[in-house]
Amino acid sequence: MRKKRKHNETAAMANGNKDEGAPERPKRTLLGWKDDSIEENKETNSGPCFRNKEKVSAFNVELGFLLPHCKKDNKVESKDSKGATLNELVELKSCSSCLFFECRKGKDLYLWMAKCLNGPSVKFLVNAVHTMEELKLTGNHLKGSRPILTFSSNFDKDPHWKLLKEMVIQIFGTPKDHRKSKPFYDHVFVFSILDDHIWFRNYQISCPHTGTQKIDRGDLEKMTLVEVGPRFCLNPIKIFGGSFGGPTLYENPFYVSPNQIRSLEKKQKAGKYAKKVKAKTRRKMHQLSNPLEVDEFADMWKE
Numbered sequence: 001m002r003k004k005r006k007h008n009e010t011a012a013m014a015n016g017n018k019d020e021g022a023p024e025r026p027k028r029t030l031l032g033w034k035d036d037s038i039e040e041n042k043e044t045n046s047g048p049c050f051r052n053k054e055k056v057s058a059f060n061v062e063l064g065f066l067l068p069h070c071k072k073d074n075k076v077e078s079k080d081s082k083g084a085t086l087n088e089l090v091e092l093k094s095c096s097s098c099l100f101f102e103c104r105k106g107k108d109l110y111l112w113m114a115k116c117l118n119g120p121s122v123k124f125l126v127n128a129v130h131t132m133e134e135l136k137l138t139g140n141h142l143k144g145s146r147p148i149l150t151f152s153s154n155f156d157k158d159p160h161w162k163l164l165k166e167m168v169i170q171i172f173g174t175p176k177d178h179r180k181s182k183p184f185y186d187h188v189f190v191f192s193i194l195d196d197h198i199w200f201r202n203y204q205i206s207c208p209h210t211g212t213q214k215i216d217r218g219d220l221e222k223m224t225l226v227e228v229g230p231r232f233c234l235n236p237i238k239i240f241g242g243s244f245g246g247p248t249l250y251e252n253p254f255y256v257s258p259n260q261i262r263s264l265e266k267k268q269k270a271g272k273y274a275k276k277v278k279a280k281t282r283r284k285m286h287q288l289s290n291p292l293e294v295d296e297f298a299d300m301w302k303e
Helices: 007-017 036-046 061-066 082-092 159-172 258-289
Strands: 027-029 032-034 056-058 070-072 097-104 108-115 121-130 145-151 182-194 197-206 224-227 231-242 245-251
Touching (some): 082 097, 108 159
Parallel strands (some): 056 070, 145 182
Antiparallel strands (some): 027 032, 108 121, 197 231, 231 245
């Protein structure tokens, strides 16, 4: 019978069989093969490598479909301590940003865009909302693909627009090599400013790629954009220094709340009714002050 070798003898034989000049085999990880020597050279030459670990907590299903790096949640019931509750939920989910939709009176929709837990945060009034199902557009893109973010030149004019642009880049930009994202681009997020409002559009990058119609890399003339949806308009109200509150950094001087608009409409309607009532009273007073003369032939045919 064969005798079992001791553990020390096997280890010594393994070390002896190894060639001292042969390169060490790289370690295998979930992201591929890891070579320690290459990483050491990178750290010594260019410093530590930056990796985007942005995670967004979205309290909306539609935006959760567009952002693969977000963690979805349905709703928050607390109204008094809304900011503290949301910050706690975001911290529990280990997220760094939050998109919270707030509905009031069943008519008005507000959007909170916040960097947790230290801020800043922005409050928007959402107008002209159209979902994917409502529009029924012909465009389509793969779920989880990374978007290209494009901005109009107006974002570089004022400081508050620059701040909003940076927040949008951090929140809507999908991190590279995210486990739920696809490693290519097939749609574009367009953010443009018009009448002090931010207009959002989502377009698919469409190009002929069947048969002999394959295009070369960089040939942008044959590529077209097809709208996918959803679409909405953001009216900035205030920018706060903290998360869901804090000192006011910017306030929109042209903002008019929906309650004021509805009250003005009611006043206009009330003014129309008052004009009708005044016209009726003037007619009655005129008839009383100017009575008609008695007709001589009024009772002629009654006999």
